[in-house]
Every structure is written in structure tokens, then in C-alpha cells.
Amino acid sequence: MSTEAHEDRISSVSKKFGITPEDYMLPARHMINLLNVDGTLREESDQGTEPGHEYPLPSPAELMDAYSALAVGRRVNDQNSALVRQGRMAVYPSSHGQEACQVAAALCLEESDWLFPTYRDTVAVLTKGVAPMEVMTSFRGEWHCGYDPKAYNCAPMSTPLTTQLLHGVGVAHAAKLRGENTVVVAMCGDGATSEGDFHEALNFAAVFKLPVIFFVQNNKYAISVPLSQQSAAPSLAHKAVGYGMAGERVDGNDLMALMAVMRRAVRLAREGNGPLLIEAHTYRMQAHTNADDDKRYREDSEVQEWIAKDPVTRMHAYLDDAGLLTEEAQAKITERAEAIAKKLRDGMNQDANTPPSELFEHVFASKTTQLAEQQALLADELAREEA
Amino acid sequence: MTATTSHVNPNVSDATARAAAKAATQNQPVTFGKALNTALADALVANDSTVIFGEDVGTLGGVFRITDGLTARFGSERCFDTPLAESGIVGMAIGMAMNGMRPVIEMQFDAFAYPAFEQIASHVAKMHNRTRGKVDLPMVIRIPYAGGVGGVEHHCDSSEAYYAHTPGLKVFTPATVKDAYLMLREAIDSPDPVIFFEPKKLYWSKEQVDLQVLASDYEAKRAATTEGAARIARAGSDATLITYGPSVSTAMEAAKLAAEEGISLEVIDIRTIVPFDDETVCASVRKTGRAIVVAEAQGFVSVASEIVARVQERCFHSLAAPVLRVTGFDIPYPAPTLEKYNLPSAERILDAVDQLQWEA
Numbered sequence: 072m073s074t075e076a077h078e079d080r081i082s083s084v085s086k087k088f089g090i091t092p093e094d095y096m097l098p099a100r101h102m103i104n105l106l107n108v109d110g111t112l113r114e115e116s117d118q119g120t121e122p123g124h125e126y127p128l129p130s131p132a133e134l135m136d137a138y139s140a141l142a143v144g145r146r147v148n149d150q151n152s153a154l155v156r157q158g159r160m161a162v163y164p165s166s167h168g169q170e171a172c173q174v175a176a177a178l179c180l181e182e183s184d185w186l187f188p189t190y191r192d193t194v195a196v197l198t199k200g201v202a203p204m205e206v207m208t209s210f211r212g213e214w215h216c217g218y219d220p221k222a223y224n225c226a227p228m229s230t231p232l233t234t235q236l237l238h239g240v241g242v243a244h245a246a247k248l249r250g251e252n253t254v255v256v257a258m259c260g261d262g263a264t265s266e267g268d269f270h271e272a273l274n275f276a277a278v279f280k281l282p283v284i285f286f287v288q289n290n291k292y293a294i295s296v297p298l299s300q301q302s303a304a305p306s307l308a309h310k311a312v313g314y315g316m317a318g319e320r321v322d323g324n325d326l327m328a329l330m331a332v333m334r335r336a337v338r339l340a341r342e343g344n345g346p347l348l349i350e351a352h353t354y355r356m357q358a359h360t361n362a363d364d365d366k367r368y369r370e371d372s373e374v375q376e377w378i379a380k381d382p383v384t385r386m387h388a389y390l391d392d393a394g395l396l397t398e399e400a401q402a403k404i405t406e407r408a409e410a411i412a413k414k415l416r417d418g419m420n421q422d423a424n425t426p427p428s429e430l431f432e433h434v435f436a437s438k439t440t441q442l443a444e445q446q447a448l449l450a451d452e453l454a455r456e457e458a
Numbered sequence: 459m460t461a462t463t464s465h466v467n468p469n470v471s472d473a474t475a476r477a478a479a480k481a482a483t484q485n486q487p488v489t490f491g492k493a494l495n496t497a498l499a500d501a502l503v504a505n506d507s508t509v510i511f512g513e514d515v516g517t518l519g520g521v522f523r524i525t526d527g528l529t530a531r532f533g534s535e536r537c538f539d540t541p542l543a544e545s546g547i548v549g550m551a552i553g554m555a556m557n558g559m560r561p562v563i564e565m566q567f568d569a570f571a572y573p574a575f576e577q578i579a580s581h582v583a584k585m586h587n588r589t590r591g592k593v594d595l596p597m598v599i600r601i602p603y604a605g606g607v608g609g610v611e612h613h614c615d616s617s618e619a620y621y622a623h624t625p626g627l628k629v630f631t632p633a634t635v636k637d638a639y640l641m642l643r644e645a646i647d648s649p650d651p652v653i654f655f656e657p658k659k660l661y662w663s664k665e666q667v668d669l670q671v672l673a674s675d676y677e678a679k680r681a682a683t684t685e686g687a688a689r690i691a692r693a694g695s696d697a698t699l700i701t702y703g704p705s706v707s708t709a710m711e712a713a714k715l716a717a718e719e720g721i722s723l724e725v726i727d728i729r730t731i732v733p734f735d736d737e738t739v740c741a742s743v744r745k746t747g748r749a750i751v752v753a754e755a756q757g758f759v760s761v762a763s764e765i766v767a768r769v770q771e772r773c774f775h776s777l778a779a780p781v782l783r784v785t786g787f788d789i790p791y792p793a794p795t796l797e798k799y800n801l802p803s804a805e806r807i808l809d810a811v812d813q814l815q816w817e818a
């Protein structure tokens with residue numbers, strides 16, 4: 072691309088907002104935050120918005136849908152943690168405390184849009200529409216991801232950090248070449264932003280001007296390592312400007328702000344303005360996984376501080392005060408959450424029972440001679456064991 | 459076209475001119491590089507989903523010119539340059555393949571594919587398995603590899619073992635001009651990801667091949683698929699040289715020299731390291747009773763080691779001598795002035811032949 076074209080691209084979006092390219096790409100001076108921790112609406116002057124960074128409030132219907140998914144997400148997190156304690160599931164990286172981020176990441180998308188989640192993003196995957204037991208397949212110790220990514224437009228939850236961001240870039244690129252208007256939300260954690268693929272993905276998306284929203288859940292820790300040891304940047308959102316895309320910070324425990332920021336990001340991306348980087352400030356309320364001991368690296372008082380900022384109680388308070396959350400509506404939501412929790416309990420209490428012979432079936436589209444031989448060898452061993 | 463503007467003799471019809479031009483190209487030997495270039499062009503024509511990208515593959519046509527003219531002919535949406543980032547190239551290709559495309563990507567040199575290793579080993583190789591067969595990754599990673607061209611450090615690695623060791627990757631390496639065309643077409647049409655190793659030293663090698671006939675046979679499916687089929691490059695009866703890629707020509711040279719001394723060597727070109735053709739290899743060794751594996755890569759824990767093990771397991775009772783290896787030494791690839799000491803030579807192969815415990 073010529074230098075002129077490059078400058079053109081940046082100025083076209085900034086012109087739209089009547090601001091300089093730098094002001095478009097740099098995050099607003101304060102993070103976007105619409106609700107106080109007690110669920111009251113913040114003063115407009117206090118919301119962090121500024122010219123070029125304006126966020127209209129989501130509609131009541133939108134907020135009710137989002138709250139419903141949020142309550143379900145919390146129930147699912149806690150049910151899964153219980154199943155791990157009962158030995159019914161191998162491992163679970165809970166997103167307790169981060170559910171608002173997860174819900175917003177999925178709800179801002181159309182069905183035909185793609186989500187690229189990490190191991191932490193069970194609730195986002197569920198919200199994207201993947202069936203509960205399918206989502207949990209890999210955590211119960213199965214060898215596959217449990218769902219058909221193409222049926223849900225949702226990639227397998229990625230374990231190798233930030234590798235999936237590039238896959239999201241590729242999906243968006245393929246769609247763009249075919250003239251399809253697909254938007255991609257590609258997720259990662261704060262620690263993961265140090266990985267090389269984070270840089271490569273953001274750079275590729277910006278250079279090819281692809282509709283990808285990089286959504287970073289800054290939960291302050293990468294297992295035990297605090298953010299201060301990952302990055303010296305003023306904020307993770309500030310990294311956007313280095314790639315020539317817009318960045319924004321948002322309160323990741325404020326579902327209303329998240330919905331507003333993500334919806335606008337999706338709209339901008341879909342309109343052809345290229346990628347965006349959104350950093351959501353949140354907190355990992357539990358240990359990294361059930362196998363981790365977070366007492367070794369953080370004070371309990373720090374965790375306690377974040378209880379007051381809980382995304383579920385905050386949104387509940389707002390909707391309740393606004394008279395939107397009737398008893399009937401709340402009952403419906405609880406019923407839905409309990410139904411999913413039951414599905415998980417029933418499913419996890421059955422053994423997986425995958426035939427070991429299937430381990431050879433999907434290495435390639437069709438089995439090689441050598442794999443067929445090894446499959447026969449294992450079958451023979453099993454037959455002799457049974458006899 | 460009027461006689462005044464035509465360069466062609468106006469008495470000759472256009473059709474005759476075209477036929478004459480075609481006959482002329484048929485008589486021209488074709489280079490290995492041109493065969494690859496034509497395979498890429500034909501694949502772009504054959505399937506709208508085919509896209510080519512990498513470093514300098516657009517305007518420049520690649521540092522080895524394998525993508526020469528493709529951007530001009532097919533446009534920059536079908537063949538384009540990316541930012542300099544190998545993991546990014548492979549990672550983006552994965553996403554494109556997940557979403558209906560058939561990416562054919564170029565790593566500029568063997569050693570520069572290493573930054574992409576995580577994407578290749580953790581995702582390219584495993585996506586199909588991880589999704590229980592729901593997601594195919596029909597993508598080709600082209601890697602110019604191996605030495606013999608006076609290349610400097612990081613430009614001459616034989617890195618095939620890393621990939622062949624990784625379940626879920628197919629690994630092809632052509633050794634003839636015909637195979638360069640055919641195997642690249644097959645790799646691009648494969649539902650599985652293929653690591654396509656191109657021996658650099660063969661890029662300028664020439665053969666009398668009619669690419670048009672090859673293309674129409676391939677597209678009409680007149681020829682059976684050659685994936686997983688080793689090729690008997692030279693028939694013989696006394697011992698078998700098992701080899702691939704850049705070492706095939708060296709093995710052929712050794713076989714020619716041996717023949718002058720009355721020793722008949724069979725040369726087998728593996729062609730596809732994965733899937734591996736045990737049948738053809740073992741049939742030959744059972745027939746000759748002696749075998750040497752020749753490969754340019756360092757020998758320790760190598761593709762050559764694997765072949766030796768497989769032959770020994772399957773042909774033990776037919777063997778008259780231990781299966782030997784002639785490979786590169788276990789040293790970092792040496793500087794241009796010294797590479798000749800490292801590369802398996804015909805002489806080194808013949809020395810190994812001498813050691814095959816021939817009866818006095």
C-alpha cells in the first residue's frame with residue numbers, strides 16, 4: 072500500500088468523528104464506565120466518554136437479554152467448579168467475576184460472525200450458542216473440542232496463548248475476499264498480550280484492514296504474574312495506536328458499558344474501518360484453575376475488594392431499580408440457569424466412553440496404512456484384555 | 459490482426475501459429491521452478507478458493523521466482539505479500555482454511571519457518587483431530603530447503619524431520635520436474651495440510667516435460683494419485699538406495715558409477731515422507747537384500763533413521779548386511795566453502811556400498 076493510501080485510511084475514520092487520527096486510535100483518557108458499582112447510572116461527565124468516544128446507552132431489551140446470559144454464565148461457572156471438586160471434571164479455568172466480558176463478547180455478534188475464545192471463555196462460547204455439554208467436552212478430559220466450530224461459528228477454545236488471534240484474522244480475511252460481511256471477535260488475556268502472535272495478529276489485521284475486534288480481558292494476572300511484569304505500556308489498549316487501529320478501555324465488570332463499547336466496535340468493524348483493540352478491566356476472582364493456589368501470589372484483601380465490583384450484583388441492582396427486572400423475569404432467568412446447570416450435572420455424571428479406536432480416525436482426512444496398523448494393534452490388545 | 463501489425467507471417471493462419479508455438483514450447487526443457495510456478499497458476503485457475511501469500515511473493519514473484527507473474531495475472535487478492543511474520547502467515551492461513559479457502563503459503567527459507575513452528579505443530583497438524591474431523595485444513599506450506607547452492611547460515615537447513623515427526627502433517631518433497639508439478643497440484647488439492655519441501659538446488663534443473671499434457675491428465679483424473687507412492691527412479695538388483703528430495707540426483711549418480719563397476723543399484727525416491735510407502739521400499743529391499751538410506755539432513759534422529767528402522771523391522775530375514783545411512787554430519791550446516799564436505803556425495807555412497815558385506 073502506498074503511504075498516501077495509508078494516511079487516507081486513518082483520516083477517513085477520524086474525519087467521521089471530527090477528531091485527529093491519534094484521537095481516534097488512542098483510547099479515551101478514562102476507561103468507559105456507565106454504571107457505578109452500586110448499579111446507579113454514572114453522571115455523563117463521569118462515564119469516560121469524550122469526542123470520538125461516545126457511547127449511547129444500550130436499550131432495556133438489550134440489557135435484559137445480556138443480564139439473562141450473565142446470570143446463566145455465573146451459574147455455569149459455579150456449577151463447573153463444583154463438578155471439578157466432585158471429581159467429575161478434570162480441570163476448569165473459571166471466569167467467575169469476568170462473566171460480563173464473556174457475555175458482551177458473544178452478544179455483540181450476529182450468528183454468522185465468528186468468535187475465537189480461550190480456555191477461560193466457556194461462558195462466551197455458551198453465549199455464542201454452543202450446547203452446554205459440548206462446551207465442556209475438553210475440560211472433562213476428552214481429546215477433542217466437543218463441538219463443530221463451523222456449526223456455531225465458534226473456534227475451539229484455544230490453549231496455546233494468542234495463537235487463535237491469527238486464526239480469527241484468517242477467517243475475517245477469507246470472508247473479506249469473498250465479499251462477506253463477517254465480523255470476528257478474537258479473545259485473549261492480559262498476560263497473553265506479551266506473546267509474539269498478539270503482535271503479528273494485530274499487525275496483519277490492521278494492514279489488511281480486517282473486521283476483527285481483539286478483546287483483551289485484563290484480569291490482572293497471568294497465573295501468578297501480575298500485569299506490571301507483562302507490560303510497561305500506559306495501558307494495553309494503548310498498544311492499538313502502534314498498529315494503526317483504535318483502542319478503548321472499558322470497565323469489564325460493567326455489563327452496560329461493555330455492551331455499548333462492543334456493539335460500537337462491531338459496527339465500526341462491519342462498516343469497513345478495520346480492526347479494534349478493546350481492553351476490559353476485570354478481575355479473576357478465583358485461582359487460575361482448580362490446580363492453582365492463588366494464596367501464593369496475592370492477598371485475600373485484594374480479592375475481597377473486587378467482590379464489591381461484582382458484575383452480576385451491579386447489573387441486577389440497575390435493572391431492579393429501573394423496574395425492568397420483574398419477579399417473573401427473574402424467575403425465568405433462574406429457571407433457565409438451573410436447567411443448564413442440571414444438564415451439566417447429568418452430562419458430567421455419565422462417563423465419556425469414547426472408543427480408543429477413534430484416536431486414529433481424525434489425524435488425517437483418511438487413515439494412512441501406518442495408522443491403520445497401529446489402530447489394529449490397539450484393537451488386538453483390547454480384545455485380549457477382554458478375553 | 460492485420461498483416462501490417464502482425465509479427466507473424468500473414469500467410470500462416472493464427473491456428474497454425476499457435477500450434478507451432480506450442481510445439482516449440484513442448485520441445486523446450488522445463489525447469490523445476492517453472493513446473494512449480496505453472497502448478498500454482500493452474501491451481502489458481504482450477505479453484506477460486508486458492509490463494510497464495512507470503513514474503514515477497516507478490517510483485518517480486520518470490521526470492522526464487524516461484525510465484526513469478528501470478529499477481530499480475532490473477533490480481534493481488536489471489537497472490538499477495540504479507541507483513542514479515544512467519545507465524546502470522548501460517549496462523550492467518552489456518553483461519554482462511556477454516557473459512558473455505560485453500561491457502562498456499564511460502565516460507566522464504568527453511569530456517570525462517572521456525573518462527574511458525576508453534577502454529578504448525580499445535581494447530582496446522584491438529585485442527586482436524588481437535589475438531590473430531592469437522593474442520594479440514596486444506597493448506598500447503600511451501601518450504602525451499604536443503605543446501606548445495608552455496609547458501610549462508612540459516613538458508614540451507616534440511617528441516618523435514620521436525621514436520622514428519624508431527625502427527626497430522628503430510629510431508630512431500632519432489633525430486634523431478636514432473637513431480638514438482640504433479641505433487642504440488644496434489645498437495646493443493648489434498649484435504650490435509652501439506653508441508654511441501656522444495657530442494658533449492660533443483661530449482662534450475664531441467665527436464666523434457668510437457669506441462670500442458672501433465673495438467674490436462676491431472677485435471678481429467680487420468681492418472682492415479684501419487685501421494686504415498688514411492689518411485690523406482692532406477693531399477694537394479696544388488697542393493698537399494700532409498701532417498702528423497704535433493705539426494706535423489708546424488709544417488710542416481712552413484713548408481714551410474716556403480717554400474718560401471720558391475721554393481722546394479724536400485725534407487726527409490728520416497729517422494730512423500732508422510733504418508734510413507736513401506737510397501738515399495740520393502741519390496742525392493744527384499745529383492746536386493748541390501749540397503750542404504752541417503753539423505754542430506756543430519757543423520758541423528760532423522761527421517762533416514764526412521765527408514766532404516768522400518769526396513770530392519772520388516773525385511774530382517776531378507777537382509778544380507780546391516781542397513782546403512784549416508785547423511786549429512788551432525789553439525790550445523792557449514793559455510794559455502796565447506797558444504798561439500800558435509801553433503802552426501804556419490805563417492806561417499808559408493809564407499810557405503812563397499813561395506814555391504816559382499817561375499818568374497
Ligand SMILES: Cc1ncc(C[n+]2csc(CCOP(=O)(O)OP(=O)(O)O)c2C)c(N)n1
Nearest residue numbers: 191230231232260261262263290292293294
Ligand atoms: C504459548 C503458551 N505459553 C504458556 C501457556 C501456559 N499458560 C496457560 S494460561 C497462562 C496464563 C495466561 O494469562 P492471561 O493471558 O492473562 O489469561 P488468563 O488465564 O488470566 O485468563 C499460561 C502461562 C500456554 N497455555 N500457552
Ligand SMILES: [Mg+2]
Nearest residue numbers: 260261292293
Ligand atoms: Mg490474565
